Amino acid sequence: MSGKGMNLTLKIWRQKDAQSKGKMETYNVTDISEHMSFLEMMDVLNEQLIASGDEPVAFDHDCREGICGMCSLYINGEAHGPDRGITTCQLHMRMFNDGDTIYIEPWRAAAFPVIKDLVVDRTSFERIQQAGGYISVNTSGNTQDANALPISKHAADEAMDAATCIGCGACVATCKNSSAMLFVGAKVSQYALLPQGQVEAADRVKNMVAQMDLEGFGNCTNTGACEIECPKGISLENIARMNRELMKASIK
Amino acid sequence: MSVLDSKVPKGPIKDKWTTYKDKIDLVNPANKRNIDVIVVGTGLAGGSAAATLAELGYNVKAFAYQDSPRRAHSIAAQGGINAAKNYMGDGDSTYRLFYDTVKGGDYRSREANVHRLAEVSGNIIDQCVAQGVPFARDYGGLLDNRSFGGVLVSRTFYAKGQTGQQLLLGAYSAMNRQIARGKIQMYNRHEMLDVVVVDGKARGIITRNLITGEIERHSAHAVVIGSGGYGNVYFLSTNAMGSNATAAWKIHKKGAFFANPCYTQIHPTCIPRSGDYQSKLTLMSESLRNDGRIWVPKNIEDAKAIQQGKLKPTDLAEEDRDYYLERRYPAFGNLVPRDVASRAAKERCDAGYGVNATGEAVYLDFAAAIERYGKEQAKIQGIDNPSADKVYDLGQAIVEAKYGNLFQMYEKIVDENPYKTPMMIYPATHYTMGGVWVDYNLMTTVPGLYCIGEANFSDHGANRLGASALMQGLADGYFVLPYTIGDYLSDEIRTGAIPTDTPEFEEAEKAVKSQIDFFMNNNGTKSVDHFHKRLGKVMWDKVGMARNEKGLKEAMAEIKAIREEFWKDVKVPGIANEMNPELEKAGRVADFLELGELFAKDALMREESCGGHFREESVEESGEQKGEAKRNDKDFAFVAAWEFKGEPADAVLHKEELEFKDIELKQRSYK
Numbered sequence: 001m002s003g004k005g006m007n008l009t010l011k012i013w014r015q016k017d018a019q020s021k022g023k024m025e026t027y028n029v030t031d032i033s034e035h036m037s038f039l040e041m042m043d044v045l046n047e048q049l050i051a052s053g054d055e056p057v058a059f060d061h062d063c064r065e066g067i068c069g070m071c072s073l074y075i076n077g078e079a080h081g082p083d084r085g086i087t088t089c090q091l092h093m094r095m096f097n098d099g100d101t102i103y104i105e106p107w108r109a110a111a112f113p114v115i116k117d118l119v120v121d122r123t124s125f126e127r128i129q130q131a132g133g134y135i136s137v138n139t140s141g142n143t144q145d146a147n148a149l150p151i152s153k154h155a156a157d158e159a160m161d162a163a164t165c166i167g168c169g170a171c172v173a174t175c176k177n178s179s180a181m182l183f184v185g186a187k188v189s190q191y192a193l194l195p196q197g198q199v200e201a202a203d204r205v206k207n208m209v210a211q212m213d214l215e216g217f218g219n220c221t222n223t224g225a226c227e228i229e230c231p232k233g234i235s236l237e238n239i240a241r242m243n244r245e246l247m248k249a250s251i252k
Numbered sequence: 253m254s255v256l257d258s259k260v261p262k263g264p265i266k267d268k269w270t271t272y273k274d275k276i277d278l279v280n281p282a283n284k285r286n287i288d289v290i291v292v293g294t295g296l297a298g299g300s301a302a303a304t305l306a307e308l309g310y311n312v313k314a315f316a317y318q319d320s321p322r323r324a325h326s327i328a329a330q331g332g333i334n335a336a337k338n339y340m341g342d343g344d345s346t347y348r349l350f351y352d353t354v355k356g357g358d359y360r361s362r363e364a365n366v367h368r369l370a371e372v373s374g375n376i377i378d379q380c381v382a383q384g385v386p387f388a389r390d391y392g393g394l395l396d397n398r399s400f401g402g403v404l405v406s407r408t409f410y411a412k413g414q415t416g417q418q419l420l421l422g423a424y425s426a427m428n429r430q431i432a433r434g435k436i437q438m439y440n441r442h443e444m445l446d447v448v449v450v451d452g453k454a455r456g457i458i459t460r461n462l463i464t465g466e467i468e469r470h471s472a473h474a475v476v477i478g479s480g481g482y483g484n485v486y487f488l489s490t491n492a493m494g495s496n497a498t499a500a501w502k503i504h505k506k507g508a509f510f511a512n513p514c515y516t517q518i519h520p521t522c523i524p525r526s527g528d529y530q531s532k533l534t535l536m537s538e539s540l541r542n543d544g545r546i547w548v549p550k551n552i553e554d555a556k557a558i559q560q561g562k563l564k565p566t567d568l569a570e571e572d573r574d575y576y577l578e579r580r581y582p583a584f585g586n587l588v589p590r591d592v593a594s595r596a597a598k599e600r601c602d603a604g605y606g607v608n609a610t611g612e613a614v615y616l617d618f619a620a621a622i623e624r625y626g627k628e629q630a631k632i633q634g635i636d637n638p639s640a641d642k643v644y645d646l647g648q649a650i651v652e653a654k655y656g657n658l659f660q661m662y663e664k665i666v667d668e669n670p671y672k673t674p675m676m677i678y679p680a681t682h683y684t685m686g687g688v689w690v691d692y693n694l695m696t697t698v699p700g701l702y703c704i705g706e707a708n709f710s711d712h713g714a715n716r717l718g719a720s721a722l723m724q725g726l727a728d729g730y731f732v733l734p735y736t737i738g739d740y741l742s743d744e745i746r747t748g749a750i751p752t753d754t755p756e757f758e759e760a761e762k763a764v765k766s767q768i769d770f771f772m773n774n775n776g777t778k779s780v781d782h783f784h785k786r787l788g789k790v791m792w793d794k795v796g797m798a799r800n801e802k803g804l805k806e807a808m809a810e811i812k813a814i815r816e817e818f819w820k821d822v823k824v825p826g827i828a829n830e831m832n833p834e835l836e837k838a839g840r841v842a843d844f845l846e847l848g849e850l851f852a853k854d855a856l857m858r859e860e861s862c863g864g865h866f867r868e869e870s871v872e873e874s875g876e877q878k879g880e881a882k883r884n885d886k887d888f889a890f891v892a893a894w895e896f897k898g899e900p901a902d903a904v905l906h907k908e909e910l911e912f913k914d915i916e917l918k919q920r921s922y923k
Contacts, residue, residue: 056825064534142821
């Protein structure tokens with residue numbers, strides 16, 4: 001099933017390492033099938049670069065089915081590219097046309113420094129989770145029976161919708177303030193909606209928000225770009241819920 | 253007598269684990285603080301083990317090649333996790349889960365391990381709920397279950413189509429709590445490149461920092477490998493791009509036996525390949541076979557016309573379609589186990605009946621389900637004589653509610669609307685049942701070296717049932733290893749910290765560095781992927797869904813030749829002391845090129861058909877089962893554990909005979 005064979009111009013951010021200055025470089029790829037995924041197109045480019053003795057472009061990727069959250073890329077000014085509800089690895093070349101010029105950049109945020117080319121350091125997300133993104137329960141084999149604690153289907157479904165976040169960082173990359181509130185709000189919400197999360201709710205939200213600020217993420221000004229670009233459709237309501245939880249925790 | 257000691261405790265099967273746990277040596281809390289444990293891999297097995305060991309008080313060092321433990325490929329598991337809770341009251345029990353798993357594995361797993369797995373399965377669900385994992389619930393607020401292939405009860409717990417994600421995030425949250433306490437030191441973007449053995453015991457690992465390229469030494473009193481399976485030996489699989497066998501293969505080369513490499517699961521419902529640029533394959537959940545009917549054209553002329561794009565599947569009349577699973581297996585129909593469904597698809601496509609340009613695809617058709625649900629809905633809603641369009645709309649809504657996310661995923665990839673035209677599917681490598689040999693304690697043949705999750709061989713025999721991989725990963729990490737490792741570590745309380753400035757660490761580090769130097773200076777002409785794709789093609793064509801003696805012998809020779817060429821002509825760009833994805837891939841493919849040959853050797857040795865391993869020479873000759881897989885219990889009821897002897901072809905076979913005291917061995921029949 002060969003495609004229509006697009007010829008494309010790629011403008012790609014190249015940066016040797018965190019210390020070096022980066023710049024946009026221009027590359028051409030030819031005969032790109034519309035059935036290729038965007039990252040397969042990047043594979044084609046890299047094979048071409050290796051063959052000609054150049055260094056391939058470094059980019060993060062792993063599962064290539066939209067769930068691990070490893071892939072990123074700011075494509076033509078949009079996190080995860082022009083399609084909606086998908087990650088870059090699920091973006092297909094049929095979204096582009098023969099002769100297009102495509103701009104490919106890393107996530108841009110002070111809290112996500114570039115490691116190399118299109119790869120950024122997202123360990124700030126890790127530290128926010130470590131500040132309170134858990135329920136303190138040891139593994140014992142003596143935990144109460146799972147059905148001893150009924151949870152309304154509505155609450156469980158809503159918690160699941162929040163928990164579906166893949167931690168890719170598109171929300172931060174797309175936000176003009178580089179805010180991480182959609183990410184943090186999703187985790188806070190998952191636990192706030194479940195009875196298991198109540199015991200530590202106040203400390204959790206305070207500690208996670210404090211760590212978020214410490215990492216240098218910006219504030220939320222309700223633009224809503226994060227919700228549009230989020231590959232998993234995480235709702236802005238989660239930010240509102242986080243703010244309510246924080247308020248509740250502060251006046252206790 | 254075999255050198256393998258499975259260390260299975262004596263006594264009746266249902267008491268073995270309980271009795272054993274009561275007698276196991278423990279390490280007192282004050283001493284645990286002085287003991288270090290390395291865990292490689294942070295998926296369901298490694299992540300849950302790291303968290304639990306840290307909770308117990310050990311100092312844990314955890315390693316992942318990804319930028320976060322949360323990204324391990326367990327995250328991609330869709331369907332669910334089995335547990336013998338019997339919440340549905342449909343007669344489930346520990347024994348039934350045990351029985352189904354042994355039978356599903358075609359009687360090639362170790363009974364005692366499987367029974368223990370079934371015993372702890374309920375604990376897993378309790379633990380995950382306590383952690384805040386948002387499992388699906390019914391309107392009464394209790395946990396919901398669904399049914400999976402090969403069993404007669406509903407015992408599968410799920411969180412939408414993202415069960416693996418939610419379970420991994422649960423283990424990750426438990427890890428985060430311990431990282432915050434300093435009990436886990438987390439090494440993201442680090443890859444293990446060798447294990448260090450001192451005086452016969454595993455005492456540490458050599459890693460490469462994937463950001464700086466620095467080669468590091470890490471020591472510990474025990475090393476746990478939870479690095480997943482080796483499905484990427486086929487190049488194309490449903491595994492993540494980075495999934496690799498390097499940790500498992502390196503320990504094999506240092507003395508850990510590798511068991512049953514030929515047991516591979518080829519999943520029947522994946523999106524077919526579309527071109528040579530293809531980098532991976534995407535799974536469509538097994539649950540689709542509940543409502544989809546699988547078919548190819550009955551006439552070869554129609555198949556040719558479809559392949560050339562001259563005919564549409566919807567134009568083909570009912571009598572011109574061959575619903576081959578329903579035809580061959582009337583009792584189970586489209587719901588036969590994975591291995592049977594995969595082989596049947598291959599058989600039709602090999603005969604020329606494939607339905608896309610590559611000839612490697614079959615249809616999965618929902619038209620009948622849409623009509624059936626539509627009529628049912630019309631009746632429920634009291635609509636008399638509904639039009640065909642109305643029936644279709646009502647039915648589509650039901651199918652969308654059940655499988656909407658999968659249909660959307662399919663449409664994004666293939667650019668066809670699966671409500672209007674049948675899906676195309678084809679089998680793809682999905683899971684590897686074989687792996688590092690371990691005893692009942694999950695310890696390998698190297699003292700102090702453990703292996704858990706998909707990386708070991710233990711619980712699934714020759715075929716894994718749906719929703720059992722997540723169960724095994726978490727059972728090993730949360731409830732088995734943290735106990736059994738104490739038995740070994742109780743002798744280590746006086747050892748003290750393990751130094752890394754010893755000749756053994758020196759030597760291991762030197763070997764790692766010299767391989768890296770080799771790659772950087774080789775100046776070959778072909779990329780790593782070039783060799784990986786060639787290996788994958790040999791594996792798929794000759795060591796894939798159907799295998800025979802001639803093909804396997806050819807495969808061994810061809811893989812060896814590709815390996816020799818790889819070492820002469822591979823080209824790795826860039827430099828060693830910075831982020832270099834091509835260098836990472838080169839090391840992984842070097843190991844796959846050895847593993848692939850052992851894989852073929854194992855398949856050649858096993859002259860029977862069992863589970864995912866199908867030998868064309870071993871089929872039923874007559875009767876109702878004519879043409880079906882023929883197992884040979886008399887000669888092959890053993891685990892094949894291979895000892896490394898320098899070259900994959902020289903590996904020495906050790907047999908662990910399998911005893912079935914509690915289950916009668918039977919032919920699997922789905923007719």
